[in-house]
Amino acid sequence: MKSPEELTDLFRATGRKVTPQRRRIFELLQGDGTHPSAEEIYRRLSAEMATVSLKTVYQTLGELASMGVILSVDVGTRSMRFDPNVETDHQHLLCARCEAVRDVVLSVEVAPGEVIDGYLVMRTDVVVKGLCPSCQAELGEAAARWTASGSARSAAS
Protein backbone atom coordinates (compact mmCIF):
# COMPACT_ATOMS: atom_id res chain seq x y z
CA MET A 1 0.00 0.00 0.00
CA LYS A 2 1.04 3.58 -0.51
CA SER A 3 2.46 5.42 2.48
CA PRO A 4 0.29 7.84 4.49
CA GLU A 5 2.26 10.70 2.93
CA GLU A 6 1.61 9.49 -0.59
CA LEU A 7 -2.05 9.01 0.22
CA THR A 8 -2.26 12.51 1.62
CA ASP A 9 -0.87 13.93 -1.63
CA LEU A 10 -3.10 11.67 -3.71
CA PHE A 11 -6.19 12.71 -1.78
CA ARG A 12 -5.40 16.41 -2.15
CA ALA A 13 -4.59 15.98 -5.82
CA THR A 14 -8.02 14.49 -6.38
CA GLY A 15 -9.91 17.23 -4.57
CA ARG A 16 -10.26 15.36 -1.30
CA LYS A 17 -9.39 16.73 2.09
CA VAL A 18 -7.20 15.01 4.60
CA THR A 19 -8.45 15.16 8.14
CA PRO A 20 -6.80 13.74 11.24
CA GLN A 21 -9.27 10.85 11.20
CA ARG A 22 -8.37 10.00 7.62
CA ARG A 23 -4.66 10.26 8.21
CA ARG A 24 -4.96 7.90 11.14
CA ILE A 25 -6.91 5.39 9.07
CA PHE A 26 -4.14 5.50 6.46
CA GLU A 27 -1.64 4.70 9.19
CA LEU A 28 -3.69 1.92 10.71
CA LEU A 29 -3.96 0.16 7.38
CA GLN A 30 -0.24 0.39 6.59
CA GLY A 31 1.18 -3.09 6.49
CA ASP A 32 -1.81 -4.62 8.24
CA GLY A 33 -2.08 -8.18 6.96
CA THR A 34 -5.03 -9.16 9.15
CA HIS A 35 -7.72 -7.97 6.73
CA PRO A 36 -9.64 -5.93 9.29
CA SER A 37 -13.32 -5.15 8.91
CA ALA A 38 -14.64 -1.59 9.02
CA GLU A 39 -15.86 -2.26 12.56
CA GLU A 40 -12.38 -3.41 13.56
CA ILE A 41 -10.76 -0.25 12.18
CA TYR A 42 -13.42 1.74 13.96
CA ARG A 43 -12.70 -0.06 17.22
CA ARG A 44 -8.99 0.73 16.97
CA LEU A 45 -9.59 4.31 15.95
CA SER A 46 -12.15 4.91 18.69
CA ALA A 47 -9.51 4.10 21.27
CA GLU A 48 -7.63 7.25 20.28
CA MET A 49 -10.39 9.48 18.91
CA ALA A 50 -13.42 8.94 21.07
CA THR A 51 -15.90 10.75 18.85
CA VAL A 52 -15.16 9.28 15.40
CA SER A 53 -18.18 7.86 13.72
CA LEU A 54 -18.44 4.53 12.00
CA LYS A 55 -19.68 6.40 8.95
CA THR A 56 -16.37 8.20 8.62
CA VAL A 57 -14.53 4.90 8.69
CA TYR A 58 -16.81 3.36 6.07
CA GLN A 59 -16.51 6.43 3.90
CA THR A 60 -12.73 6.60 4.03
CA LEU A 61 -12.32 2.88 3.43
CA GLY A 62 -14.79 3.12 0.58
CA GLU A 63 -12.83 5.91 -1.04
CA LEU A 64 -9.54 4.10 -0.63
CA ALA A 65 -11.11 1.05 -2.24
CA SER A 66 -12.62 2.96 -5.15
CA MET A 67 -9.24 4.62 -5.73
CA GLY A 68 -7.69 1.17 -5.87
CA VAL A 69 -5.39 1.83 -2.95
CA ILE A 70 -6.83 -1.01 -0.91
CA LEU A 71 -9.05 -3.97 -1.76
CA SER A 72 -12.44 -4.61 -0.26
CA VAL A 73 -12.72 -8.34 0.10
CA ASP A 74 -15.84 -10.43 0.54
CA VAL A 75 -14.91 -13.83 1.90
CA GLY A 76 -18.39 -14.76 3.04
CA THR A 77 -18.10 -13.51 6.60
CA ARG A 78 -20.96 -11.15 7.21
CA SER A 79 -18.72 -8.09 6.88
CA MET A 80 -16.33 -6.80 4.24
CA ARG A 81 -12.65 -7.11 4.96
CA PHE A 82 -10.02 -4.62 3.78
CA ASP A 83 -6.70 -5.59 2.28
CA PRO A 84 -3.84 -3.13 1.79
CA ASN A 85 -2.03 -5.57 -0.50
CA VAL A 86 -2.81 -4.44 -4.02
CA GLU A 87 0.68 -4.98 -5.40
CA THR A 88 0.54 -8.72 -5.92
CA ASP A 89 -2.35 -10.66 -7.42
CA HIS A 90 -3.55 -13.08 -4.80
CA GLN A 91 -6.42 -15.02 -3.31
CA HIS A 92 -7.58 -15.57 0.26
CA LEU A 93 -7.40 -18.12 3.03
CA LEU A 94 -10.24 -17.91 5.58
CA CYS A 95 -10.28 -19.63 8.96
CA ALA A 96 -13.68 -21.24 9.41
CA ARG A 97 -13.42 -20.91 13.17
CA CYS A 98 -11.92 -17.50 14.01
CA GLU A 99 -12.44 -15.86 10.61
CA ALA A 100 -8.81 -14.84 10.28
CA VAL A 101 -8.00 -14.00 6.66
CA ARG A 102 -4.62 -14.35 5.02
CA ASP A 103 -3.36 -13.67 1.52
CA VAL A 104 -2.25 -16.63 -0.55
CA VAL A 105 -0.89 -16.78 -4.08
CA LEU A 106 -2.63 -19.38 -6.21
CA SER A 107 -2.61 -19.94 -9.91
CA VAL A 108 -6.11 -19.37 -11.21
CA GLU A 109 -7.23 -21.35 -14.23
CA VAL A 110 -9.59 -18.73 -15.63
CA ALA A 111 -8.11 -15.46 -16.87
CA PRO A 112 -9.92 -12.16 -17.45
CA GLY A 113 -10.93 -11.73 -21.09
CA GLU A 114 -11.57 -15.43 -21.58
CA VAL A 115 -15.03 -16.69 -22.36
CA ILE A 116 -16.26 -19.64 -20.34
CA ASP A 117 -19.71 -21.13 -20.82
CA GLY A 118 -20.62 -17.96 -22.67
CA TYR A 119 -19.58 -15.71 -19.78
CA LEU A 120 -16.99 -13.04 -20.54
CA VAL A 121 -14.66 -13.31 -17.55
CA MET A 122 -13.73 -10.22 -15.55
CA ARG A 123 -12.14 -11.69 -12.47
CA THR A 124 -11.87 -14.89 -10.51
CA ASP A 125 -12.04 -14.94 -6.73
CA VAL A 126 -10.95 -17.93 -4.74
CA VAL A 127 -11.64 -18.40 -1.05
CA VAL A 128 -9.94 -21.34 0.61
CA LYS A 129 -11.76 -22.14 3.82
CA GLY A 130 -9.94 -24.07 6.49
CA LEU A 131 -8.45 -23.91 9.96
CA CYS A 132 -5.69 -21.47 10.79
CA PRO A 133 -2.67 -22.80 12.72
CA SER A 134 -3.80 -21.44 16.09
CA CYS A 135 -7.31 -22.84 15.76
CA GLN A 136 -5.82 -26.23 14.83
CA ALA A 137 -3.69 -26.04 17.96
CA GLU A 138 -6.64 -25.09 20.15
CA LEU A 139 -8.77 -27.89 18.76
CA GLY A 140 -6.03 -30.52 18.93
CA GLU A 141 -7.06 -33.80 17.36
CA ALA A 142 -10.61 -32.56 17.06
CA ALA A 143 -9.37 -30.43 14.17
CA ALA A 144 -9.59 -33.28 11.66
CA ARG A 145 -13.15 -34.05 12.71
CA TRP A 146 -14.10 -30.38 12.61
CA THR A 147 -12.86 -29.96 9.08
CA ALA A 148 -14.50 -33.20 8.00
CA SER A 149 -17.87 -32.06 9.30
CA GLY A 150 -17.68 -28.84 7.40
CA SER A 151 -17.87 -26.81 10.60
CA ALA A 152 -20.63 -24.26 10.91
CA ARG A 153 -23.82 -24.12 8.93
CA SER A 154 -24.03 -22.50 5.49
CA ALA A 155 -21.59 -24.22 3.20
CA ALA A 156 -20.84 -20.78 1.75
CA SER A 157 -20.76 -22.01 -1.83
Added chain:
Amino acid sequence: MKSPEELTDLFRATGRKVTPQRRRIFELLQGDGTHPSAEEIYRRLSAEMATVSLKTVYQTLGELASMGVILSVDVGTRSMRFDPNVETDHQHLLCARCEAVRDVVLSVEVAPGEVIDGYLVMRTDVVVKGLCPSCQAELGEAAARWTASGSARSAAS
Protein backbone atom coordinates in the same frame (compact mmCIF):
# COMPACT_ATOMS: atom_id res chain seq x y z
CA MET B 1 -31.59 -32.97 -6.04
CA LYS B 2 -33.89 -35.54 -4.50
CA SER B 3 -37.48 -35.64 -5.73
CA PRO B 4 -40.27 -34.01 -3.71
CA GLU B 5 -41.46 -37.52 -2.76
CA GLU B 6 -38.04 -38.53 -1.47
CA LEU B 7 -37.77 -35.28 0.44
CA THR B 8 -41.19 -35.83 1.98
CA ASP B 9 -40.09 -39.25 3.22
CA LEU B 10 -36.76 -37.88 4.40
CA PHE B 11 -38.43 -35.07 6.30
CA ARG B 12 -40.88 -37.40 8.03
CA ALA B 13 -38.14 -39.89 8.80
CA THR B 14 -36.24 -37.14 10.61
CA GLY B 15 -39.18 -35.98 12.68
CA ARG B 16 -40.10 -33.03 10.47
CA LYS B 17 -43.55 -32.32 9.20
CA VAL B 18 -44.36 -31.75 5.58
CA THR B 19 -46.77 -28.91 5.01
CA PRO B 20 -48.17 -27.73 1.68
CA GLN B 21 -45.81 -24.76 1.73
CA ARG B 22 -42.82 -27.05 2.22
CA ARG B 23 -43.89 -29.47 -0.48
CA ARG B 24 -44.29 -26.59 -2.89
CA ILE B 25 -40.81 -25.31 -2.08
CA PHE B 26 -39.42 -28.79 -2.81
CA GLU B 27 -41.13 -28.67 -6.18
CA LEU B 28 -39.99 -25.17 -7.02
CA LEU B 29 -36.38 -26.10 -6.39
CA GLN B 30 -36.49 -29.25 -8.53
CA GLY B 31 -34.15 -28.81 -11.45
CA ASP B 32 -33.94 -25.06 -11.01
CA GLY B 33 -30.54 -24.04 -12.31
CA THR B 34 -31.00 -20.32 -11.77
CA HIS B 35 -29.77 -20.28 -8.16
CA PRO B 36 -32.75 -18.38 -6.78
CA SER B 37 -32.52 -16.32 -3.63
CA ALA B 38 -34.90 -16.86 -0.71
CA GLU B 39 -36.78 -13.75 -1.79
CA GLU B 40 -37.15 -15.14 -5.30
CA ILE B 41 -38.57 -18.43 -4.02
CA TYR B 42 -40.86 -16.41 -1.79
CA ARG B 43 -41.99 -14.32 -4.75
CA ARG B 44 -42.88 -17.42 -6.77
CA LEU B 45 -44.56 -19.12 -3.84
CA SER B 46 -46.58 -16.03 -2.92
CA ALA B 47 -48.17 -16.09 -6.36
CA GLU B 48 -49.92 -19.33 -5.41
CA MET B 49 -50.14 -19.12 -1.62
CA ALA B 50 -50.87 -15.53 -0.79
CA THR B 51 -50.24 -15.81 2.95
CA VAL B 52 -46.89 -17.60 3.13
CA SER B 53 -44.32 -15.79 5.13
CA LEU B 54 -40.76 -15.15 4.13
CA LYS B 55 -39.72 -16.77 7.38
CA THR B 56 -41.18 -20.07 6.29
CA VAL B 57 -39.19 -19.95 3.08
CA TYR B 58 -35.97 -19.13 4.91
CA GLN B 59 -36.63 -21.87 7.44
CA THR B 60 -37.33 -24.54 4.85
CA LEU B 61 -34.37 -23.58 2.68
CA GLY B 62 -32.19 -23.54 5.78
CA GLU B 63 -33.28 -27.05 6.71
CA LEU B 64 -32.74 -28.35 3.21
CA ALA B 65 -29.27 -26.83 3.24
CA SER B 66 -28.36 -28.24 6.65
CA MET B 67 -29.57 -31.65 5.51
CA GLY B 68 -27.25 -31.35 2.51
CA VAL B 69 -30.09 -31.63 0.02
CA ILE B 70 -29.36 -28.22 -1.49
CA LEU B 71 -26.39 -25.86 -1.25
CA SER B 72 -26.57 -22.34 0.08
CA VAL B 73 -24.18 -20.34 -2.03
CA ASP B 74 -22.61 -17.01 -1.24
CA VAL B 75 -21.31 -15.39 -4.41
CA GLY B 76 -21.00 -11.91 -2.98
CA THR B 77 -24.42 -10.63 -4.01
CA ARG B 78 -26.16 -9.30 -0.95
CA SER B 79 -28.34 -12.38 -0.65
CA MET B 80 -27.70 -16.11 -0.43
CA ARG B 81 -28.45 -18.18 -3.49
CA PHE B 82 -29.72 -21.75 -3.39
CA ASP B 83 -28.43 -24.53 -5.59
CA PRO B 84 -30.18 -27.90 -5.97
CA ASN B 85 -27.11 -29.40 -7.64
CA VAL B 86 -25.30 -31.32 -4.91
CA GLU B 87 -24.43 -34.31 -7.07
CA THR B 88 -21.44 -32.88 -8.91
CA ASP B 89 -18.64 -30.86 -7.38
CA HIS B 90 -18.65 -27.47 -9.04
CA GLN B 91 -17.95 -23.78 -8.78
CA HIS B 92 -19.93 -20.70 -9.82
CA LEU B 93 -20.13 -18.14 -12.58
CA LEU B 94 -21.69 -14.82 -11.57
CA CYS B 95 -22.85 -12.13 -13.96
CA ALA B 96 -21.59 -8.78 -12.70
CA ARG B 97 -24.51 -6.98 -14.31
CA CYS B 98 -27.67 -9.04 -13.80
CA GLU B 99 -26.38 -11.32 -11.04
CA ALA B 100 -27.33 -14.50 -12.86
CA VAL B 101 -25.49 -17.48 -11.37
CA ARG B 102 -24.53 -20.63 -13.24
CA ASP B 103 -22.71 -23.79 -12.22
CA VAL B 104 -19.34 -24.45 -13.80
CA VAL B 105 -16.94 -27.32 -13.32
CA LEU B 106 -13.39 -26.17 -12.67
CA SER B 107 -10.38 -28.07 -11.44
CA VAL B 108 -9.38 -26.60 -8.10
CA GLU B 109 -5.73 -26.68 -7.15
CA VAL B 110 -6.25 -26.95 -3.40
CA ALA B 111 -7.85 -30.11 -2.06
CA PRO B 112 -9.53 -30.62 1.32
CA GLY B 113 -7.14 -32.17 3.85
CA GLU B 114 -4.12 -30.40 2.41
CA VAL B 115 -2.23 -27.88 4.48
CA ILE B 116 -1.41 -24.59 2.81
CA ASP B 117 0.43 -21.80 4.60
CA GLY B 118 -0.38 -23.61 7.82
CA TYR B 119 -4.12 -23.65 7.11
CA LEU B 120 -5.80 -27.08 7.12
CA VAL B 121 -8.02 -26.87 4.05
CA MET B 122 -11.72 -27.74 4.29
CA ARG B 123 -13.08 -26.46 1.02
CA THR B 124 -12.27 -24.12 -1.83
CA ASP B 125 -14.86 -21.84 -3.33
CA VAL B 126 -14.32 -20.15 -6.66
CA VAL B 127 -16.50 -17.38 -8.02
CA VAL B 128 -15.84 -16.35 -11.59
CA LYS B 129 -17.27 -12.90 -12.15
CA GLY B 130 -18.07 -11.80 -15.67
CA LEU B 131 -20.83 -10.96 -18.11
CA CYS B 132 -23.47 -13.50 -19.04
CA PRO B 133 -24.32 -13.92 -22.73
CA SER B 134 -27.49 -11.84 -22.62
CA CYS B 135 -25.81 -8.95 -20.81
CA GLN B 136 -22.99 -9.02 -23.37
CA ALA B 137 -25.60 -8.83 -26.12
CA GLU B 138 -27.41 -5.97 -24.44
CA LEU B 139 -24.21 -4.02 -23.93
CA GLY B 140 -22.86 -4.69 -27.41
CA GLU B 141 -19.33 -3.41 -27.89
CA ALA B 142 -19.53 -1.65 -24.54
CA ALA B 143 -19.13 -5.08 -22.98
CA ALA B 144 -15.35 -5.08 -23.33
CA ARG B 145 -15.10 -1.66 -21.73
CA TRP B 146 -17.46 -2.67 -18.96
CA THR B 147 -15.41 -5.72 -18.05
CA ALA B 148 -12.17 -3.75 -18.30
CA SER B 149 -13.42 -1.14 -15.86
CA GLY B 150 -14.36 -3.75 -13.32
CA SER B 151 -18.01 -2.64 -13.42
CA ALA B 152 -19.60 -1.68 -10.14
CA ARG B 153 -17.87 -0.66 -6.96
CA SER B 154 -16.57 -3.15 -4.40
CA ALA B 155 -14.08 -5.40 -6.16
CA ALA B 156 -15.57 -8.27 -4.12
CA SER B 157 -12.17 -9.76 -3.38
Added chain:
DNA sequence: CAGTATAGTTACATTGATTGTTGATTACAC
Protein backbone atom coordinates in the same frame (compact mmCIF):
# COMPACT_ATOMS: atom_id res chain seq x y z
C1' DC C 1 -2.34 35.11 7.02
C1' DA C 2 -7.36 35.69 6.92
C1' DG C 3 -11.70 34.46 4.14
C1' DT C 4 -14.42 31.20 2.18
C1' DA C 5 -16.08 27.45 -0.82
C1' DT C 6 -16.48 22.89 -0.26
C1' DA C 7 -15.49 18.38 1.53
C1' DG C 8 -15.71 15.91 5.69
C1' DT C 9 -17.62 15.06 10.27
C1' DT C 10 -21.07 13.55 13.52
C1' DA C 11 -25.47 11.86 15.14
C1' DC C 12 -29.37 9.81 13.67
C1' DA C 13 -32.47 7.43 10.64
C1' DT C 14 -32.96 3.89 7.13
C1' DT C 15 -32.30 -0.07 4.21
C1' DG C 16 -32.00 -5.06 3.16
C1' DA C 17 -31.16 -9.68 4.32
C1' DT C 18 -31.87 -12.63 7.75
C1' DT C 19 -33.25 -14.40 12.37
C1' DG C 20 -35.91 -14.34 16.89
C1' DT C 21 -40.50 -14.49 19.35
C1' DT C 22 -45.09 -15.86 20.19
C1' DG C 23 -49.65 -17.37 20.01
C1' DA C 24 -52.52 -19.77 16.73
C1' DT C 25 -52.78 -23.65 13.58
C1' DT C 26 -52.03 -28.15 11.61
C1' DA C 27 -49.69 -32.54 10.28
C1' DC C 28 -49.42 -37.10 11.48
C1' DA C 29 -48.38 -41.16 14.79
C1' DC C 30 -51.30 -43.44 17.60
Added chain:
DNA sequence: GTGTAATCAACAATCAATGTAACTATACTG
Protein backbone atom coordinates in the same frame (compact mmCIF):
# COMPACT_ATOMS: atom_id res chain seq x y z
C1' DG D 1 -60.70 -39.20 15.37
C1' DT D 2 -57.38 -37.08 18.74
C1' DG D 3 -53.25 -35.27 21.22
C1' DT D 4 -49.20 -33.05 20.83
C1' DA D 5 -45.17 -31.51 18.88
C1' DA D 6 -43.84 -29.10 14.78
C1' DT D 7 -44.91 -25.41 11.75
C1' DC D 8 -47.05 -21.21 10.51
C1' DA D 9 -47.87 -16.14 10.12
C1' DA D 10 -47.25 -11.69 11.83
C1' DC D 11 -44.29 -8.82 13.95
C1' DA D 12 -40.09 -7.20 16.08
C1' DA D 13 -35.11 -7.32 16.21
C1' DT D 14 -30.35 -7.75 14.45
C1' DC D 15 -26.29 -6.63 11.79
C1' DA D 16 -23.67 -4.54 8.19
C1' DA D 17 -23.81 -0.80 5.52
C1' DT D 18 -25.64 3.57 3.58
C1' DG D 19 -28.52 7.94 3.41
C1' DT D 20 -29.63 12.63 5.55
C1' DA D 21 -28.81 17.07 7.39
C1' DA D 22 -26.69 20.42 10.27
C1' DC D 23 -22.29 21.62 11.75
C1' DT D 24 -17.03 21.90 11.32
C1' DA D 25 -12.56 22.14 9.38
C1' DT D 26 -9.42 21.83 5.32
C1' DA D 27 -7.06 23.94 1.86
C1' DC D 28 -7.16 27.11 -1.97
C1' DT D 29 -7.46 32.20 -2.88
C1' DG D 30 -6.06 36.64 -2.65
